[in-house]
Amino acid sequence: MSPRGFTPEHIAACWRDALALWDIHVQLTPPEPHVPFLPGADHANEPLAYIDLAKRQVFVHFELLASMGAADSLTAVLAHEIGHHARFPHTLGWDAELRVQEQRLIPGLKQSLTNLFYDLQVNEVVGRTHAEQLAEVYRGFQRARPGDVSPLFFFYLAIYEELWGLAAGTLAPAAQEAEMERQFPYVRTQARMFAQTFYALPTPRLQFLYFCAMFIRYVGEPQKLEYCLPLGGDVSLPDVDDLDAAVHGSAGWDDALEDAKERGWLSGGRSGDGTDALDTIDRVTRHLPGTDSGKLRHALVSRHYRRLVDQHIVKLPSLPSRPEPYLRTLPEAWEYGDDPSTIDWTLTVLSQGPLAAVAPLRRELEADLPIPSELGVPSVEIYLDTSGSMPSPEHQLNAMTLAAQVLSASAIRKKATVKGIIYSHDNPHVSPWMYDEETARDFLLHYIGGGTWFPFPLLETLSRERPDAMRVIISDSDFLANVSQGNAMDLLVEATRRSRALVAFLALPDEHGVRKILAPVLRERRFRLVVVRWLSDFGPAAAALSQALLEN
Incomplete structure (x- = not known):
């Protein structure tokens, strides 16, 4: 069954056109329909399109695209996703670098701005030939999520109006124009200046520093910032290795930071100079999902202390990590309330047979201490x-x-x-x-x-x-x-x-x-x-x- 009127032939044609836009071979499979993450959830809160990098698979929420009134924008949506993979790949290591820098520049930021940054890069290229299709996606996104947009998103949309030569109010809501100008004087002038400057900068690092310097004005309270993008659901979170390398390997940013300060973008505490590693780790991990227990922060802090230890004592050639030698204690009956991880299911099945599920046995671990x-x-x-x-x-x-x-x-x-x-x-x-x-x-x-x-x-x-x-x-x-x-x-x-x-x-x-x-x-x-x-x-x-x- 075709998703909401999108025939296989039409999807295949749009996929070919999207690949042709980048004129590059990519190892991605043709798009598949998005399966809602939560059954029965409002699809307006689901991602419009994204890439599963583990499967090299592009997914598109065809129902959402149709309900937004942007069904004719499929080629632009696919080209946008291919662009993230082919021309502007946001690897986990690169994303970790950006997250570290933005927390130094905008302390306490609750939600990362990296999705906005990546989309600005990709949409400039896609918009050269498919600006109207992308514009329809952003208009449809506002129809699917009615109400005033945030100052951050207003400025973001105003940049696209300047970039694609659209009249004011085409994307950024005209009804909010006067209030935005009152709260943020010269917002239109800044959007025009951003579109003229951002894409002319020579390096991605310098682009990101300029991006942060301009967008910080519209963030409001960093610790409360939450936003949603129609094409921003495919950035995975960096892991401990990526973040550790970013916290301690920022030498590549030194020249960019100096250049940004000379250009007048950064001043005072926003330069990022002298930021303590432990403070940076705390900022970067504070608002990441799944870190309530502090496991990610603890792992990064542990690595930081390891570096400090190695400064004081000679580091021996690395050997395979030795597991702590433990011995199993004698089996005992597991009772309700005991730790389930202590159940020895192998021993239980072998000794209890059909009663294994109702009468499990537990065994603790105790250290086998040498003399x-x-x-x-x-x-x-x-x-x-x-x-x-x-x-x-x-x-x-x-x-x-x-x-x-x-x-x-x-x-x-x-x-x-x-x-x-x-x-x-x-x-x-x-x-x-x-x-x-x-x-x-x-x-x-x-x-x-x-x-x-x-x-x-x-x-x-x-x-x-x-x-x-x-x-x-x-x-x-x-x-x-x-x-x-x-x-x-x-x-x-x-x-x-x-x-x-x-x-x-x-x-x-x-x-x-x-x-x-x-x-x-x-x-x-x-x-x-x-x-x-x-x-x-x-x-x-x-x-x-x-x-x-x-x-x-």
Whole structure:
């Protein structure tokens, strides 16, 4: 059945004409009808056309195109989609670069403007021969979504009026002209200037900086911006690799930024200079769908700290990531309320037979701990203070977290195991013994905040479990206040005697009064005190400490 009057012959002819417009061979299959994402949904909210890059398939919402009154614009719609693929490909890596830059230029932007940017590039070429068909799509889009258009979309449509030589009000609603001129004086002049300037710029980077500089005036409140385009539904979201490369690999933008500032487009905080990587990561990930749990942000932050760690310690040749060695516990009956991921379905089916579905068995994972002497170097326990006196490492560089990561990476690269203890006031987080650098790095990015109380009973317990381990306490003056209370000093001395070494790695302005407070434990030959006066020195000091502790 042909979709709303579009015969296979007509679709094939439009497809040939669209391909001929670009005069290039593309590996795309002929268009197929769009299947609604949500059954029964209002098709006005569905995309008009897009490309599924995984299948190399073009999809067109024929019913929406017909209901918009733009059925005769099929060739232009197809040519638009081919243009995205053939002449102006928005790869995920390129899209990540643009998202990073726009968040630096327009902080807090809720919805990316990259779709607008890509469409402006493609429609200039398609509009040379099919301007009226594209114009009919934009008019039909407004008929399908009645009501006033946003200032952003008004300016966008006004640019096309200037570009295609259309009379004012042909695309941008004439009824809003006076109000737009009142709110944004010279909006028509700016649209004309944009059409004359944007397409004459020599590089896409410079085009995007000019685009942001002009469109920011019409964004309003960036954190509330939401818009919809008739031909803007085919840009996939970049993944962690793309965004990571964009955040840390922006050297190609330096010349473009300097050029933009010389041209007077950028000024003040919109230049993007000196933007901290963690702040950029927060901006870029804050409004992306599916990041409520912070997994994407956490992954990008983890990679950022890995780079910082590698600045302080020698990076060994990369080896295949070693999985954490775990053993399965004895099977037990799974009960309602237990974690479904603990069900061992293979064992259940083999042992329970037909009752497998109603009587599943569960098995937990527990670490298979090697004997310390098998590792060549001692195990390392790291007690990291994450109280409110230091910032959350995901939003601002935390020097103590960096120090812990340097120590951890140094130990693991020497084939040691590491246990992390993240503490603040109550309920410290304790990791299993970790063998993999990435696992340890992710754990050490945890943050609690609040007051400070060192877990002396936990220290005493762990020192009994693994007496051969080295232990490093990373804190500040709060540790001195903690150790002066109750029997804390006695527990610290006992743990020191049972450890290979115990180091208090403290951020203090000076050593005045420290040795008096720590006098009982300073007499122990296995105790070491390391004072760091400046937080910026924590990373190098941790690298030096790692070398001293772990060198055979």
